Amino acid sequence: MIVQTNTIKQCIACDKSIRGRTDKRFCNDYCRNSYNNQLKAPSNNLVRNINHTLSKNRRILESLIVENEEMSKVKKERLIQQGYRFKYHTHQYINPKGSIYYYCYDYGYLYLEKDWCLIIRAEKE
Ligand SMILES: [Zn+2]
Numbered sequence: 001m002i003v004q005t006n007t008i009k010q011c012i013a014c015d016k017s018i019r020g021r022t023d024k025r026f027c028n029d030y031c032r033n034s035y036n037n038q039l040k041a042p043s044n045n046l047v048r049n050i051n052h053t054l055s056k057n058r059r060i061l062e063s064l065i066v067e068n069e070e071m072s073k074v075k076k077e078r079l080i081q082q083g084y085r086f087k088y089h090t091h092q093y094i095n096p097k098g099s100i101y102y103y104c105y106d107y108g109y110l111y112l113e114k115d116w117c118l119i120i121r122a123e124k125e
Contacts, residue, residue: 053088054104060084061107064119076115 009018013031018024026032060082065072079086086102093101093108101108106122 050088053085054090057084057088058104058107061104061109061119062121065107065121071118071120073112073116073118076111076117079109079117 009022009024010016011018011027011031012025013035014027016027018027026035060079061084063082064074064078089102089104089108091103093103095101099110101110101120103122108120108122110118110120112118
């Protein structure tokens with residue numbers, strides 16, 4: 001049995017004592033929001049970092065295609081040198097031959113033989 005008569009409830013966000021219902025955990029909406037946002041912070045950081053990496057990948061692919069061209073062949077090494085992170089892409093496309101295109105938004109690449117990559121720009125829809 002839990003005895004609650006003499007318990008002074010404290011707000012879990014700011015430690016002020018709470019009056020009112022015993023099931024209250026926060027003194028007000030502000031404390032509830034700031035507490036919940038704090039809990040979410042690590043995953044927000046993760047999302048931000050991944051978004052940043054995806055944008056950087058896209059920028060690298062974009063920079064490797066000459067303006068007005070639709071594709072460009074580069075060594076995989078060159079992507080690595082520029083800081084390309086192969087782990088991250090937004091989506092894939094598998095063509096009828098089974099080749100996999102990895103996209104970062106509207107730019108993508110395809111592995112060719114001997115460490116070459118074919119960088120492509122997606123057609124505008
Ligand atoms: Zn509070």
